[in-house]
Amino acid sequence: EVQLLESGGGLVQPGGSLRLSCASSGFTFTNYAMNWVRQAPGKGLEWVSVTSGSGFNTHDADSVKGRFTISRDNSNNTLYLQMDNLRAEDTAIYYCVKDSVWFGSGAFDMWGQGTMVTVSS
Amino acid sequence: EMVLTQSPATLSVSPGERATLSCRASRNINSHLAWYHHKPGQAPRLLIYGASTRATGIPARFSGTGSGTEFTLTISSLQSEEFGVYYCQQYYDWPRTFGQGTKVEIK
Numbered sequence: 001e002v003q004l005l006e007s008g009g010g011l012v013q014p015g016g017s018l019r020l021s022c023a024s025s026g027f028t029f030t031n032y033a034m035n036w037v038r039q040a041p042g043k044g045l046e047w048v049s050v051t052s053g054s055g056f057n058t059h060d061a062d063s064v065k066g067r068f069t070i071s072r073d074n075s076n077n078t079l080y081l082q083m084d085n086l087r088a089e090d091t092a093i094y095y096c097v098k099d100s101v102w103f104g105s106g107a108f109d110m111w112g113q114g115t116m117v118t119v120s121s
Numbered sequence: 122e123m124v125l126t127q128s129p130a131t132l133s134v135s136p137g138e139r140a141t142l143s144c145r146a147s148r149n150i151n152s153h154l155a156w157y158h159h160k161p162g163q164a165p166r167l168l169i170y171g172a173s174t175r176a177t178g179i180p181a182r183f184s185g186t187g188s189g190t191e192f193t194l195t196i197s198s199l200q201s202e203e204f205g206v207y208y209c210q211q212y213y214d215w216p217r218t219f220g221q222g223t224k225v226e227i228k
Contacts, residue, residue: 044219106212107170107171109177111164
């Protein structure tokens with residue numbers, strides 16, 4: 001059974017940093033791209049970042065480019081999102097999401113339960 | 122960026138009735154479209170990918186059609202657990218984008 005378990009969310013002040021983790025199991029982690037998708041309170045889903053199965057290829061949404069860094073540790077089946085210079089508008093539930101392909105053109109076939117990030121003073 | 126526009130914003134349906142949701146892309150995305158169901162407090166779930174292929178475990182009452190810029194999700198007989206918000210998403214181009222969602226509520 002595929003499992004994605006996010007952790008690391010919490011309350012942080014504007015300009016602060018936070019690192020999210022996603023422990024994955026039940027599938028061959030290196031074979032699939034992994035994403036972060038977020039949902040701000042009362043809003044829809046917003047894709048944030050993706051990393052290829054190897055971790056060498058990444059893409060980020062313009063809203064987080066230069067502030068967030070996606071990475072993965074394939075030896076530990078773990079996905080990360082380093083979030084720096086956080087803003088109030090980054091407040092959201094952050095979902096760890098498995099892609100259906102190694103990288104390129106795939107749907108999001110499994111989602112974690114999410115971890116809440118609140119940016120407020 | 123690719124814009125996806127969903128309609129209607131809200132759909133009121135009685136259990137057992139048919140629900141039809143639409144998604145329009147701002148440019149051609151071939152069949153690189155997925156549909157997801159999201160209930161509050163739960164993880165979103167993939168329903169349809171490739172515009173018309175049901176994901177694993179998704180019942181046959183869910184069907185997707187369309188290609189290019191116009192897409193439709195049809196639920197032939199809505200069950201009580203299937204109320205919530207439905208999103209379309211394109212994976213043709215970067216950044217990946219979602220529609221704003223259609224809320225399906227109990228009539």
